[in-house]
Each structure stands twice: as structure tokens, then as C-alpha cells.
Amino acid sequence: MAREENKETVGPAARMAAAVAKRMRVKKGLTQEQLGAQMGYSGAAISAMERLLHPVSDEMLVHLERILGGGTGIFEEMRPLVRLEKLPEQFRGYAPIEQKAVALWLYANHVVHELFQTEAYARALIAGGHPEPTPERVEELVISRMARKALFDRKQVATCAHAVHLRDSKVSDGPTFAVEPAAWTAFLTWQD
DSSP: OOOTTHHHHOOHHHHHHHHHHHHHHHHTTOOHHHHHHHHTSOHHHHHHHHTTSSOOOHHHHHHHHHHTSTTOOHHHHHHHHHHHHTSOGGGTTHHHHHHHOSOOOOOOTTOOHHHHTSHHHHHHHHHTOSSOOOHHHHHHHHHHHHHHHHHHHSOOOOSOTTOEEEOOTTOTTSOOEEEOHHHHHHHHHOOO
């Protein structure tokens, strides 16, 4: 929702996106209504984005790239930065590290991680925060969470491809037992 107080919370990447969009729109000789019509938005939505009353959305950046980008990729480059700004402040530094992670080890006794991968559970958990977030903020965080789901769904990558390491799953820093892959395969296929 377009509100005056949004101007105070808009991050630098969203500010830059709005400023560049406005300059490129003016340079192309388009009115806000004309740009909005080409993008599938109203002129008021373009005005709200340019005046920072409603921060630029990921979808809007895609359309801005198509119409104003001129093959430069400038709005495409801004997308991850704008997405990062919409994450909770305490998580922003962790998100880029998480994207590069080979494995995640989490302990949280207040979250059922498998359920958190569903949109309904994520929405209920995020909406139940205190202070209660606005419906728009809930949607932003749910979209971000669902985008992170790809990290949890990706195939595990072996950190040591020449051996199979076994350990007690409850003791992450305990001893391991390594065997050749062929020996492990033979063990798995062995029958009485």
C-alpha cells in the first residue's frame, strides 16, 4: 500500500531503482500513465514507486528492464539487491552466505522446518509476529521465504567425492568412519 511513511524505510537499492526508472522514463518521453500501461500497472502505481510511497517490487523491476532497460540489464542487476533489502535486517548478512552453503545445520525449537517450506505455514508464522506486520509485509516475507525454499530443495553436494563418511547424526562434531564408494555400494546391495 502506498504510504508516506514508506519513504523512511525504503532502502538504497529501491531508492536507486526508483530514481533510475524515473530518469529513463523521462528520457524516453513517457508519462507515468504511458509507462504504467506498457507494464500492466496504473500511472498511480508508477508515481507511487517513483516517489517511494510504494517500494519497487521484483515483478516491477522485470517490467522496467523490458521497457526501459534497453538491453543494459540495469534493473536485472538491482533485483537481488532490492530483494535483499526486503529481508529482516538481522538476516541480511546471512542470506548471501546461505545461498553458497553446501549444507545447513539449524537448531530452532520453535519452528518445524519441513512445515516452514510450505507457503501456508510460512504465512501463518510470519503473520503471527509482534508487532503484527502489515499484509503487504507478510506477502513480501512469504515470497522471500518461498524463494529460499529452492536452497532446501536442491540436491546435496558431496564435500568429499572419493569417500563416503558415516557418523552419528546427533553428534555433528563426533568421529566419522570413511569407506571407499565401491565398498559402500557393495554394503548397500548386500542381502542375506
